[in-house]
Structures are given as structure tokens and as C-alpha cells.
Amino acid sequence: MRVWLTKAIVRRLLITQSIVAVIELMTGPAGSNSQPVYGFSHSFGESSSFFGLFRTQRWVTFFFVGLICWGVASFWISQGSRVRKSVHDALAFPRAATQKRPVRWGAMAVLLGFAIILPHVETAPFWQAAMVEQIAVYVLLAIGLNVVVGFAGLLDLGYVAFYAIGAYTTAWVTGALPTPALFHHALNPFFAIPVAIAIVMIAGIILGAPTLRLRGDYLAIVTLGFGEIITIFANNLYGITGGSLGSNQIPHPSIHLGPIKYIWGLAPVPYYYLALGFVVLFIIIFSLLERSRVGRAWTAIREDEVAAESVGINPLKYKVMAFAIGAASAGFAGVLTASQLIFIFPASFTLQFSINILVLVILGGMGSIAGVVFGAILIQTVTEFLFHSPPSGYQPQDLYIYLGALLVAMMIFRPSGLIPSKRRQREIRLSEAEHEGHLDEVLTGDDT
């Protein structure tokens, strides 16, 4: 037997081929009750194009895809560290450049400029709507959840509750709920913005004060419950929230300031600019906070709560603060959604939603604002693209399979996210190194 034909390489071949077979099944035609085997047999047997060269059966194409993956994986395992090192060396100059302040500010200005002209470049109605409803809202939610999960290190599985409270507050302030309006007569949704933000922050304090004494898993379970409670309230308090039908009479926001009159109508672009303004505002506030004493206190609590307490940090106070501040952007996102779509109903505020936001934060990079913004934009854009023009074999319900697979892959290969926060990355590496006993490697590593 040749030397290269070792056991591991054969095993890897089998693994890649079985993964490919699973993908083949997933992307193949769906079976039905009358023909349960159809999906299975046709997933492999159906005729398809072999990379556009000639037609053959699906399994042949996929077998070759598997072989390529196997080759790449084998190469990466044997030569990966060398490749990574050379890439790392090649990127030394651009990386040093990004550390410089003018470069950073310039890049941010370019990105902001791009975001401003984007609606004039992409004029397809589908994408303009998606930019507000699917991207801007998710970015707002992701940067808010990042304060809780990334900065303070608290796992919140009920974050959607704050979004729901924001949306329902909008309906309440504008008199679109069965219950009388907050200030007795219907107001413009604009006034809902400060009210909603204030109410979600109070909700954050009310939820946080008793529950944030809990740690880790227990906190996650309680927040999960909180999210469910809010949805169930919205669903069942018929006389107050309108029940499962929700509310569908929320007015669009408008400005009547002397001679200035502007009405946000049905078109999504004006909402896009409104959202963009608030995204920028929240990013500025949150990044200032991160670099302030408050941000450092959050990091201290996250890294060692007992030590943090020993230098006079009140953990509960800072955790509640993280909850309340993180909730603020969700509150605004709620106002945005409610006033743009003019209808809200409880079914849109589910646990699934909280988890989706969490996935964006984890993929983007917990604790890194740039990371979560990028992650949210990337994932949501791809999701919308798949929804808009699905490739052959893709069904909308497959989305979560791919997202799940992506999450698993990220956790293995890049647990600190796409654009990791330096400190988070260090924390993860330190804790891994502690288990595996190669602390020196981490401490002399490239990022320190």
C-alpha cells in the first residue's frame, strides 16, 4: 500500500461523499405522500447538467463535487497552516493600514456614502423593500442584541420581546389598538419613537432586575420565557392588543413643521433613510459605550464576575443597563416595522425570530459592531436573494438547514465570527488553550 493512502484520507473521502449525498438529497425534488420514494430516487437519478458540459445523472455531478471537496480538504489539512501563514503575511500591510485612524474614518465615510446612494442604484421594488424590512430592521436588532450578548456576555433568547413591545407601543401611541391611545388621542408614529424606546428600556429593567442575578443557562431559560410571555400576551389579550389579528391601522409617520410637510408613504426608500439615520446613531452610541468605562466594566464582568465585584463593580447594575440599552434599538426597529407595514400581529414575534437575530450576531462576531452589521447585511441579503431568485433545487424551507450548517461550520473554524472582536477572539482562544494546554501559542499569537 502506498504511503499517501493512509486511513485518515480514506475516511475523509467517505465523510465528504456522505455530506455531498445529504446535500444532494436536500436539493433534490421533494417526495410526496403517494410517491414517498420519488424524492429519494430522483435526487440521485435525475438528469442534470455536468457543470454545463454534458448531461448526466445527478449523482455523477455530485460525486465529482465530493471529490473536489475531498481534495481541497486534504490539501487544507496538510498544507493549511502554511497557506494561512502566507496569507497572513501577505495581509500584514493592509491590516496595519486598517489600524490607522484616517483609514478607518475614510472607510466608514465610503461605506456610509455607499449606503446613502444605494437606493438610487438598486431601484428594484423587491430590493428596496427588502433593504428596509429585512436588512435595516435586522441590522438594528443585531447591534442591539450585540450589546447584551457581545458586550455584557448575557445570553438573551427573548430579544424579540423588545421588538414586539416597540411595535405594539407604536400601535398604542397612534391609537391603532382596541385599548385607548396612550395620550388619549392618536399621535403621529414619530412620537412613538421616544415613547417606544423609553418603554422597551423600562421593560429591559423590569425583566433584568430580577433575572440577571441568574447566570448562564438559567438566564437564557428565563429570557426565553419572557419572549414567549410577550407573544402570548399579544395573542390573547384580545381587548388590549387586538389578539391574533393584531392591528392594521397604524398610520405612516409624517412631519408637519411649519412650512415643512413630509409624509412617509408606502414607498420603502424614505423609511430606508430613516432607518439608516438611526442605525448610524445607534452604532455611534454603542461604540462610544463600548470604549467607555461602562464597556470596560461589561468586559470585566464577562471575563470574571467575582474579580469585577472585588474592584467595586456592581454586576447587577451593569447587566440591567446592558439589557435596557440593548433593548433600545429593538424598540426603534419595532416602530419602524409597525409604521412602515401599518400592520402588526403576534405571529411575527416568535422565538424563531430571536434565534435568527442571535445567529446573525454569532456569525458576524459577538462583541464586534462592524461584525454584526456585516453579518446581518450579508446573511439577510443572501436570504433575500435566495427568496427572490431561488437556484434550482432550492426550496424556501431549506434555508434553516443551510443556516444551521453554516453555523456549525463557523463554530468549528471561526468561532469568533466573520469580523471578530479582538478581545472576544482572545477570550475564546484563551479558554480553548486552557483545555488543550498550549497557552504560549495563543499569547505569542498574531493578534496580541
Add this chain to the structure above:
Amino acid sequence: MSDMIFNVEHVTLRFGGVISLNDVSLHQDRGEILAVIGPNGAGKTSLFNSLTGVYQPQEGTITFVGKNGKPLSIIGRKAYRMANAGVARTFQASRMFSAMTTFENVKIGAESHRGIGVVGAMLRGPATRRDEKHSDARTIELLKFVGLTEKANAISASLSYGDRRRLEIARGLATDPQVLLLDEPAAGTNPSEKQALVKLIRRVRDEMGVTILLIEHDMKLVMALAERIYVLNFGSVIAEGSPDEVRANPVVVEAYLGTSTEEAESK
């Protein structure tokens, strides 16, 4: 007796049926270097945790006299409030914010005992900036004091045990304490580090005017440093006095060797 900083009276701490501290009474004067020694499980760390608000003893009173001379009852106060009142501490197994730099570790100590000011932090007003400058200056000063200036930008997890102790001491001092509690500072350090540590601790008292209370296993360090010693065994104080008195006390020898002196002699 008038210038007392800690006064512990008849403190009993139980965990279920286990008595960890049994009717412990002791006191410490301001400016004194006091050591509490005792075999493993004698209740030293329990005493420490009671003094810093981590544990809440069921019986007795603990009084701490802060900067303004007002006595403060410790029992029922949370750990962070004790830190703010002027009780700083280090931990037996060093607890640092390991992914942060040495500088950041100390800075957190320097700034955290002041008010929070979220709005100020968000807006980065002049008061916040002044505060930040002050914290930075204090941090630099303290790092110099403990001799970690060169390692200011090192990740704290990369520090040696000796340097970790120094870092913990600097972080504790950053909170402007009246008293610094050291939980087995010599654990894990080598002899030369130990010597340097003795010097440092003495300087903390002499130059910063901070009272020192330490728990220690290492007799050499205790004898070199302490001015007065309490000996704990099975949760009770069994002896008290100067290092020489304690060393000569047969009760202490018995507690440490586990045999009576007579038996030891007969062997």
C-alpha cells in the same frame, strides 16, 4: 484601640451543618500588617470572604472603619459595596481579566469605584474625558509602583505568577482602599519573587499608607512581614501575638504538626 480598622466580634459562619467560623473575634489597627494563619480548612478564606462581603455570617458583628472614621457594619453588604467602601483584595488563585492587558486590568480598578455616568460615557463629555485621563495617570503610577511598567501592554494571562500578584495588588490599590486583603500572595511564586513580594507589600503599607491583612501558608513570608498574627484552627482563633510569640506557642505547633508537643518530644 481607638484607631481600629477592622473589628470582628463573635462571628459564626455556618454552611448547613458545617461550622466554618466559630465565635471568631479579632481586630486590626489602622496601618498594621496583620496575618491570619492556620492549617488547611481552618477557616482563613471564610474569614476573608466574610470581611469582603462575599459570605454573610449568621452571628456576630464585623465593623470596618472607613476613610471618614465612621464605623460601617460589613455583614449584609455586597462585595462591590465593600470594595467601594475601601476594602480591596487579591485572590488565592489569581483572578484577572485575562484577555485584557495589564494596563486595562488596573484601569478598571481605578475607574470603577466612581459613579457610572452612562450618559456621560455615551456623549464623552469633558467630565468623562477628565475622569479618563485621571484613571490613566493613576494606572501608570500604580504600574510603576508595583514594577509592571514594561508589561503594561502585555495580555495579563501571559504574566508569570509573581507578576500576576503584582497586577492584582495594583488593581486593588487602584480602588483607593483603606485596607488591602491578600489571600495567600506567595502561592505559586518562586523564592526570589517571594522576596520581592515581601518588599512590595511593605512598601504598600509604608508609602501608600494602606493597612495590610494577609492570609498565608508560607511561614517564612508571614514571619518576615507580619507585625501581629492570629492563628485559626477548626474555625476558632487559637492564638494571637507577635511572630515570635506565635512561633513559641505550643498550641500553634500542635495545630500545625497534628500532634501534641509531648508526643512529638517522646518520638
